[in-house]
Amino acid sequence: MEMIQIVGLGLMATVLILVVREQKPMFAFLLAAFTGLFIFLYLIGKIEMVISVLEDLANRSGIPSIYLKTVLKIIGIAYIAEFGAQIVRDAGQESIASKIEFAGKIFILVMAVPIISVIVETVIGLLPDGS
Amino acid sequence: MVAWLSDWLRDIIAIILLAVFVELLLPNRAMQRYARLVVGLFILLTILSPILKLIQSDIGAKLDESMAKWSRSALEGDMQMTGLNQIKQDAEAMSAKRSLEAAKLTERTLEASILSELSERTDAPIAGVDATLKWVNAAGQLAPLLSQVTVTLKASEESNSIALEGATVEKVQPVIVDVQVQPIVPRDGLSIEAPNKEKRNQEEQLGGSWSPVDPAVTAELSSLIAKGWGLAEKQITIRQPAIQPR
Known part of the structure; x- marks a missing residue:
């Protein structure tokens, strides 16, 4: 039933936005942003279940907790960047939206820096100490 | 394996x-x-x-x-974000310091104004006025409140003669005025001890340095201060350094 609620909310918001947009584009944007925010926050709670499954999986196997932490951070960054970019894109600012996405990508790559450094160090350690 | x-x-x-x-x-x-x-x-x-x-x-x-x-x-x-607490603490410390300075200034101004008022309205020989501020919590903020006023009279010949009335008159000794800070004897205590002057004199000769003040002068001064600055009478101390014979 929740799916129907969300779809209903989305349809309602869309119709309202279409009506309002002719008169006040500003309010149409606000309505769109609010609807998006509401659905996003509503679904955050549901994502928690999936994350708990992931944590359980990581705990049962011997995966270091740092892996899971990093992965969850990546997911969070991706979602937040995507959400913000979509709202900005709705307002017609495509370039700013792409900058937000770019920032998200950069942050995800920054996450990879410690791993890469460890791998590089190890590989250098593997090499024989030839002069 | x-x-x-x-x-x-x-x-x-x-x-x-x-x-x-x-x-x-x-x-x-x-x-x-x-x-x-x-x-x-x-x-x-x-x-x-x-x-x-x-x-x-x-x-x-x-x-x-x-x-x-x-x-x-x-x-x-992110330290710039969490630094807000630090900024708040600094602001609190600075405002505390500032209010302390302001209180000191207020004390000095009050002392000066009381002194000028008293010397204008009365002819009592006043050596100095010492006002003490107390911090009270008014509407969530600490506000200074005048809590204690101590008026020090000059050690005069007249009061000295009153103080030494019961004693035998001796050859005039070189006198010194003791200006060291001494524990304040409240006016009430003085008025209680005033009747037995001999005991008082003994005390003075033993090293007590505050002589009893003329009650009329005391009443005049305290009523002036009480009226002008809204203090209770018991918050006002009038004292006079005694002239100690060597």
């Missing part, structure tokens, strides 16, 4: 499952490539872990350490 192999395989399977979940969770294609890179690095680490263990002692600790270092540097980037 088999146990170790099964551990290793379990790790790999778990991390691949994790990777699949992550790919499902990611919002769009653009992010997927980047996330895939990081997760791929994790899988690589897991697969290589036996070799890494052979060569280096503890890869997990190293990774932990570098991650902690990274997140610490990320936290340091």
Whole structure:
């Protein structure tokens, strides 16, 4: 039933936005942003279940907790960047939206820096100490 | 050997499952490539872990350490945000200091105004006025309140003669005025002790340095202060240094 609620909310918001947009584009944007925010926050709670499954999986196997932490951070960054970019894109600012996405990508790559450094160090350690 | 192999395989399977979940969770294609890179690095680490263990002692600790270092540097980037508390503390300390200075200034101004008022309205020989402010909590803020006024009279010949009335008149001695800060004797206490002057004199000769003040002068001064600055009579102390014979 929740799916129907969300779809209903989305349809309602869309119709309202279409009506309002002719008169006040500003309010149409606000309505769109609010609807998006509401659905996003509503679904955050549901994502928690999936994350708990992931944590359980990581705990049962011997995966270091740092892996899971990093992965969850990546997911969070991706979602937040995507959400913000979509709202900005709705307002017609495509370039700013792409900058937000770019920032998200950069942050995800920054996450990879410690791993890469460890791998590089190890590989250098593997090499024989030839002069 | 088999146990170790099964551990290793379990790790790999778990991390691949994790990777699949992550790919499902990611919002769009653009992010997927980047996330895939990081997760791929994790899988690589897991697969290589036996070799890494052979060569280096503890890869997990190293990774932990570098991650902690990274997140610490990320936290340091946030320091400007958390610095708000520091700013607030600084502001509190500075405002406390400022209000202390203001209180000192208020004290000095009050003392000066009381002194000028008293010397204008009365002809009592006033040596100095000492006002003490107290901090009271008014409407959530500390506000200074005049709590104690001490008026020091000049040690006059007249009062000296009153004080020494009961004693035999001796040859005039060189006199010194003791200006050291002494414990304040409240006016009430003075008026109680005033009747037995002989005891009082003995005390003075033993080293008590405040002589009894003329009650009329005391009443006049305290009523003036009480009227002008809204103090209770018991908050006002009038004192007079005694002239001590050597």
